[in-house]
Amino acid sequence: MGERQEKYKVLLVDDEPIILRSLKVAIPWEELGLRIVGEARNGEAALKLIEEHAPHIIISDIRMPVIDGIALMKEVLPRSSRLIFIFISGYGEFEYAREALRLGAFDYLLKPIDHDELGEMLGRARTKLDKQRENEQLMHSVQMLSTLARERMFAEFTLGNPRPLQHLRWLENSELEGEYFMAVVRLDDYAALSAKWSPEEKHLWLFAVRNILEEWSLNSGALSVFPFYNGEWVLLFPGSLGASKRELGEELIAGIKRYSKLACSVGLSRCTRGIDQLSTVYPQASKALYQRFYSGQAGVFIEEETPETQGREVKYPKELELSLLESIRTLNMERMLVLFDEMACFIGAQALEKELAERIIMEMVVVLYRQIEHLQLQNDWSLEGLLSRLHQLGTLTEMIEAVKAEFRGWMRSSNKSDTREDGRSVVEKTMRFIEANYHRDLSIEEAAEFAALSISHFCSLFKQVSGYTFLEYVTYCRMEKAKYILQNSNVKVYQVAPLVGYQDPRYFTQVFKKATGKTPSEFREEHAQQIQ
Known part of the structure; x- marks a missing residue:
């Protein structure tokens, strides 16, 4: 069980103390990867314990005073649909037990309790919970991949370089086939701010601004938001909001000022269509922002008719x-x-x-x-x-x-200046940074920020110089440290996971086996002679 993730929590509910005592001692909870977190004598007391402990499995008598088992299940399942109920019923309660199954119970067993049968039932329940957790992790990974890939795709098109992203066409959907326009949000005096912030402070400030923008965009009708350069973010809006450009820009500035106390300016492009036009509208929005320097004041700047396009034609060089x-x-x-x-x-x-x-x-x-x-x-x-x-x-x-x-x-x-660095030295410096921070929840955005590169530039340069993608190198560092700990200490396998950046020991085991061909326990046994 050393490799299994944190034990699933079980709540026992029965109005007969003798049944509660027998359940506690007769079932091999530890071997099953389960842990009893509470006992209740009726459904009302059980509700309080459910709120307090958030159990994964509830074993309950079907008939109890105050609130019976089915009423308890009806109360909590709408809020916790993955909670597993196993009911204990008497011989005269078949219809009641069948009703419980119809309403969502996992299974039931008859009194007197057959502990082997209950053990087998709990084994199946744990398997179901394992699959649920794996599905949740998979969905989280897919969502994270989708978010990162979309940001990378938008950034690459904005740079005018779609070729590396042909394999990500499935992410495009049709949101940019209709009219849209771009807003570029840029922190004022970013160079001065960056100079006075420590790397940790810079990461926290930029992370805070991004959170503000993402939350605001959900309520404002924005199509997408992603970081582009350091201190700069890009938002895309549907063309239907074109008449409200200035108001949107003012809301952005006010929101960032209100929640972060940082000043920023916003440049807005004209409307266009098609994802391939991102590289056209970015210069428009960025050019609009240049007016901030002419005006001397922060604010909203919209790419409209300028002196170059009024009167005689003047071509920009x-x-x-x-x-x-x-x-x-x-x-x-x-x-x-x-x-x-x-x-x-x-x-x-x-x-x-x-x-x-x-x-x-x-x-x-x-x-x-x-x-x-x-x-x-x-x-x-x-x-x-x-x-x-x-x-x-x-x-x-x-x-x-x-x-x-x-x-x-x-x-x-x-x-x-000795501060001048070529691409190789920047990547090598960033690799040292990753080696010192792999045990944290280290993001590609933070690494790109450390390297002082856009995320898109960082990804391509890091792969070109190191031969690894960012995620591959983080995983490599984590696996090397895990192997060292397993070879040179008696730290339990499930305790190794958080030491190398994984909160879920089960997921750590999967990654380790994929990287080495062995589970952590198998690897330790093979190298047991190296442990003093």
């Missing part, structure tokens, strides 16, 4: 933006400075008014800053300060030179 992003990722200062000069030429060639030129420069600066923040390279300068200075400058040349000076200074400090 997207190719130039992509080249600048690459120069920052590779810390190529020379290339970066040349590209800033090209941006000046692009703006000058179109003879843009100061307002439009300033808007393009500021938008580019915010995009590049987001890249720096995402890579978690050294950046101790203030984005708001730079944008404020740009707004005060009078000429294009002055603005470009100010941008070049700021990014040049940042690039030099990053090149000198």
Whole structure:
């Protein structure tokens, strides 16, 4: 029984003390994996014990004073449909016993009690409870997989990369075939907040905000909510709520402020259709958020007609933006400075008014800053300060030179900094983090947060560098520690499970056997000579 999970709880109900005593001593409760948690002399007393102990099995006399056995079952089964009732009945109570079976009793036996028959009946009841628990675990696992897979799928499409997710088409359903729009929720001054939070505090704050958003989305008609970048979440809404965009954004800001005391801003995209358009509406919502920096105030920003689309056509230099992003990722200062000069030429060639030129420069600066923040390279300068200075400058040349000076200074400090890490070192650092925390309920979101990567980027990079998926590596660490404990200690098998991150010893045994080909007990016996 060492490998079996926590014992199932049994409540005995009978108005005859001699029957209660005989049940307690004549049944091998320990061997059956059962534990008596209480005794009651009538149904009324049993109700209080059921509330207190939440038993799995009730063995009850069918006829008792105050509240009889069937009345007791009728009272509690609607609230606990998986509770198993076994009734004890007299020879003259066949009809009553059959009625109990019809109403949901597991079985009944006649007086005088045949203890072997009751033992066999309890064995079947335990098997049923085992199957129920396994089904619950399976459904929980499927629900968790579905949630994670949906988030991963939405994140990949938002990044414009659907190919790795072809095998997850079954999750798409049709919710994005109709009109929908996107909201991007971003914590204000996240870089400053992140710098002052410890890793544990950061995880707790981001977890709290996510819970707030998920609970709010259930009541607001949102289609989905998932984290994207650190300090940023994406929500999808049906197009039917398009007329209420601003109100939705204001509710989001107010809810996060009320429950977490954190300030945030919300950018909202235009409406679109189809899951493949996620990568189109994300830039729209994110671009709307840039207005937060122009305005200097937190709030709701909606992607609508902008100066670029009013009057004459002004094309945003997207190719130039992509080249600048690459120069920052590779810390190529020379290339970066040349590209800033090209941006000046692009703006000058179109003879843009100061307002439009300033808007393009500021938008580019915010995009590049987001890249720096995402890579978690050294950046101790203030984005708001730079944008404020740009707004005060009078000429294009002055603005470009100010941008070049700021990014040049940042690039030099990053090149000198020991904090710069390539993908391999980030993954290796995260592997050490997992090795130190595998015994907790460690989530992929927490690991990605530690690595300072989006969940999608973290998943692909971790697999590429380590050869494991996140879950595979967590399981590997847990199994290695379990093998060490089994080989080098006398800790009981069921006590090993919580030491390596599993609250359910039965599930731990299943995982261990799958990983090693042996149950924990078989593994210990095979290596018994190593235990001192």
